[in-house]
Amino acid sequence: MQELDVEVLSISVDSIFVHKMWNDHELSKMVQDGIPFPMLADQGGDVGRLYGVFDEEGGTETRGRFIIDPDGVVQGFEVLTPPVGRNVGETIRQIQAFQLVRESQGTEATPSGWKPGKKTLKPSPDLVGNVWKEWKVSEAFNE
Amino acid sequence: MPEEFKAGCQRPSSRQTSQPQTIEKEETAIKEEKPPMIKVGKPAPDFTLPAFIKGKFANVSLSEYKGKWVLVCFYPGDFTFV
Structure with a gap:
């Protein structure tokens, strides 16, 4: 993504503190120097609802992926159930x-x-x- | 650039979206008044969320990334595969 000059933002309902723990304890073992992009905390799922990926029953967000162009326009998206x-x-x-x-x-x-x-x-x-x-x-x- | 903040005991309460009027209402109101569907070719709704970025905590807004290609990835939870 860096080669393509694309900025990545990951979002889940976990807190920023859990993001830090996940990065420090697991992800940094998969990716040298840890995760290079911002890991956002959508506690409560408001942004997930806005993007149609919040699962009200499970209280989590599904695997939604949105490609947004330099004008801020959505060019494509894909949403998968968690498994x-x-x-x-x-x-x-x-x-x-x-x-x-x-x-x-x-x-x-x-x-x-x-x-x-x-x-x-x-x-x-x-x-x-x-x-x-x-x-x-x-x-x-x-x- | 994202503005860094200190890690305090209080949960950061900076959640903002471009449709606060629908979001701030009670749970029942949200169900009646669904936010607009995401459509290709239409603007992505803006949001601001607290984030963990390379060892630091900061607030990140989608609108900060105007002029760049952005990939937004939602996932069910930390410690799952992405």
């Missing part, structure tokens, strides 16, 4: 795609299966009905 972890690689791919589209000022779009190095599409009236010439279904699945 299933995220695919960080897919998050990175989406950020790379959103950054490319933004840098092209909307002149390029990334088709299904796009990843860095693969062909983008240039939306225009001429492309309508002609995507089949530019993009093959197999590209959605190609590694």
